[in-house]
Amino acid sequence: SAVISQKPSRDICQRGTSLTIQCQVDSQVTMMFWYRQQPGQSLTLIATANQGSEATYESGFVIDKFPISRPNLTFSTLTVSNMSPEDSSIYLCSVDAPGLAGAYEQYFGPGTRLTVT
Amino acid sequence: EDKVVQSPLSLVVHEGDTVTLNCSYEVTNFRSLLWYKQEKKAPTFLFMLTSSGIEKKSGRLSSILDKKELFSILNITATQTGDSAIYLCAVGSGGSNYKLTFGKGTLLTVNP
Numbered sequence: 001s002a003v004i005s006q007k008p009s010r011d012i013c014q015r016g017t018s019l020t021i022q023c024q025v026d027s028q029v030t031m032m033f034w035y036r037q038q039p040g041q042s043l044t045l046i047a048t049a050n051q052g053s054e055a056t057y058e059s060g061f062v063i064d065k066f067p068i069s070r071p072n073l074t075f076s077t078l079t080v081s082n083m084s085p086e087d088s089s090i091y092l093c094s095v096d097a098p099g100l101a102g103a104y105e106q107y108f109g110p111g112t113r114l115t116v117t
Numbered sequence: 118e119d120k121v122v123q124s125p126l127s128l129v130v131h132e133g134d135t136v137t138l139n140c141s142y143e144v145t146n147f148r149s150l151l152w153y154k155q156e157k158k159a160p161t162f163l164f165m166l167t168s169s170g171i172e173k174k175s176g177r178l179s180s181i182l183d184k185k186e187l188f189s190i191l192n193i194t195a196t197q198t199g200d201s202a203i204y205l206c207a208v209g210s211g212g213s214n215y216k217l218t219f220g221k222g223t224l225l226t227v228n229p
Contacts, residue, residue, distance in 0.1 A: 001162075031215070042205060042219040043160070056214065090158055094217075105165050106151065106209070106217060111158035 002027055002097035004109035012115045013083055020079045021112045023093030028073035033094040033106070034066070043092065049076050083116045090114070119144040123206050123220035131228050134196050138223045140206030141188040149209040150182050150189050151217065156202045163191070163204075196227045 003026040013019050023032065034046040046066055047055040055068040069077045080087050093109040120143045130136055142150070149167045153160035164173045166182035166189060173180050177196075182189045193200055203224050207217040 033216070042221045043207075043217075044219070045216050048214070048216060058216070092159060096215075105162055106207075107162060108153075108159040113158065 001105075002029065002095050002107045004093055004095060004107060006091075006093055006109040006112050008112060009110065010113040010115075012117060015084050015116055017083055018079055018081045019083065019114060020077050021091050021093075021114075023076045023078070023109055025074045025095050025097075027097065029095040029097055030073070031096045032070065032076045034068065034076070034078045035092040035094060035108075037090040037092060037111075039088070046078070046091075080114065083114075085116045088114060088116045119208065119210055119218040121206055121208050121218050121220035123204075123223050125223060126221065127224040127226070129226045129228065130196055132197055134227075135192065135194045136196060136225060138191040138193075138204050138206075138225070139188065140190070140220055142206075142208045142218075143187065144208050144210040144218060146210050146212060147184070147208065148211070148215065151207045151209065152180055152189075152191050153205040153207065154202045155205055155222070160205055193225075196225075198227050198229055201225060201227045 005024045007022045032049045035043040037043045045058050046061045047057045049055045049068045049070040051070050067079045090111045092111045122141050124139045151165045152163040164180045169184040177194045180191045203222040205222045206220040
């Protein structure tokens with residue numbers, strides 16, 4: 001498995017500002033994922049971040065709004081830029097890591113609860 | 118577009134009941150189906166299924182996948198109030214562009 005930490009755990013921000021969320025993993029992983037969970041909704045993949053290459057964004061998400069860094073195999077950041085109230089969500093970092101049986105499984109960090117006023 | 122549909126969307130039972138949660142999917146290049154339990158923020162991993170007909174079991178929880186009919190079920194026997202949570206089904210698909218597509222989840226409430 002993998003132990004994932006995220007900072008901050010929560011924040012309240014004003015519209016028009018930006019917030020950078022950090023994700024740290026206790027082991028080296030190739031693929032890291034960023035998800036968004038809006039109130040009452042399921043998880044939606046924002047982008048996949050592989051070390052040494054540009055992040056791959058899903059339909060509806062763009063790099064200017066959600067720039068991602070992946071400087072090494074244990075760390076990534078997601079920035080939510082020029083925020084509006086519609087960006088109020090839980091943002092979750094996730095990684096693929098070997099499970100108990102050896103197969104790769106996907107684990108989630110504790111999430112960052114963002115409220116934009 | 119990949120699609121994952123869970124049913125029911127919500128369920129209220131009494132302690133000791135057995136529940137079955139359903140997940141059907143339509144994806145391109147299926148690789149795996151995963152079940153998660155979400156209580157507060159982060160989903161916690163329950164099972165990953167890749168082969169049809171092989172039941173995975175962990176305590177009172179079990180799950181099975183039918184790749185021909187494109188669905189999975191999650192069973193919880195002798196439910197307890199601590200089982201109250203949202204149960205999420207996700208399907209992993211793709212090759213080098215592997216990703217998970219999540220269903221909307223089933224909200225399970227277990228009353229004492």
